Amino acid sequence: MSLSLQPHRYALGVTLRRIALQPFSSLANVMVIALALAIPLLVSATLLSLQPVARQLSTDPELTVFTRVGTSTDIARSMAQRIEREYRSEVSNVRVITREEALAALKRNPSYADVLAVLPGNPLPDAIVVTLRGADLARRSPELADTWRKWEGVDMVQLDSAWVQRMEALLRFGNTALGLLAAVVAVSVLAAVFNTVRMQALSQREEITAARLVGATESFVRRPFLYLGALTCAVAAGVAIAASALAMGPLNGALADLAKSYGVEFFIQLPPPSWLLGFVMVVTLLGAFSARWSVTRTTRF
Structure with a gap:
């Protein structure tokens, strides 16, 4: 050696x-x-x-599913359960914001309190906020949004695509x-x-x-x-x-x-x-x- x-x-x-x-x-x-x-x-x-x-940091992108005005809150909760069940691997959190909760949150803001006080009713829809997870979110987010828009009772899906792309x-x-x-x-x-x-x-x-x-x-x-x-x-x-x-x-x-x-x-x-x-x-x-x-x-x- x-x-x-x-x-x-x-x-x-x-x-x-x-x-x-x-x-x-x-x-x-x-x-x-x-x-x-x-x-x-x-x-x-x-x-x-x-x-x-x-x-x-709170950097997870979110999709917000808005139901049609007048649709029952039970339908929004049913949609949330379906998303949790069928897209378990692609979402990390799903929560329902009822129209009453959304209106109460707006009334706590002085900028909107006076305007909302003169409205005869609640014009807000129920919302389902879905937090996404995983890789390649820029590609998957629009696909999920397009799929959920076709569900019965859904009025629109707001996609935070700009955040994902950036x-x-x-x-x-x-x-x-x-x-x-x-x-x-x-x-x-x-x-x-x-x-x-x-x-x-x-x-x-x-x-x-x-x-x-x-x-x-x-x-x-x-x-x-x-x-x-x-x-x-x-x-x-x-x-x-x-x-x-x-x-x-x-x-x-x-x-x-x-x-x-x-x-x-x-x-x-x-x-x-x-x-x-x-x-x-x-x-x-x-x-x-x-x-x-x-x-x-x-x-x-």
Whole structure:
């Protein structure tokens, strides 16, 4: 086992010596990659932190089914039971607001009290408020509304389609923007590591040629460069996590007043350790891949 690890220990030692010989260049590469990684990391942390806040807000879309004026309240209650029974998987709550309850609520508002006082009767219908749940609400909500409009005794169905479309548009935008940002950062990391390893390989071309003349294998010569790319990206990922953690202090301070205006507590925090570990591993593998690609194209062993 020790013999199998010997080449890796040697390659790691060579990599660390090369980094020590060019500390400022190595530090600059790490900082450039770390700053590029910190941006999607902060965006991901923000999206993950928003999930529990979204659950606190009353954001479930609703459909309101209005019965015809003069229809018995028993029919509205029967419709509500039918919706609960037949659409159990698509609704989270169904409640009936009788015409008497609606009128009483309007009378409590001073703006409507005087107008309602001169009316000879109650002009309001019974209403069934249905709270939806699940995914793809922008598509399913109009379908449900069209189905319920055809029921006997239904006058109209009010669909909160604008809310649904805005919410799902925002979710799609966030996911798409994060994906594009991650792709741009990945290309930036590849380019930075590719160029760094290329310059290292060109500056040591004579040393590499001499090593090959004495019998060094391709793997033996390439291995230090792979460690250089992987180690640079691993350190950069760690710096990006630390920089993101520091940036969350002023960001959370700025967001505090905004969150209070919505009656919720919101603060950005780093993703869980398992997520961060996966982030570091992916970035490290990306650096190793870029280094191998660069050294293969540059030296043509």
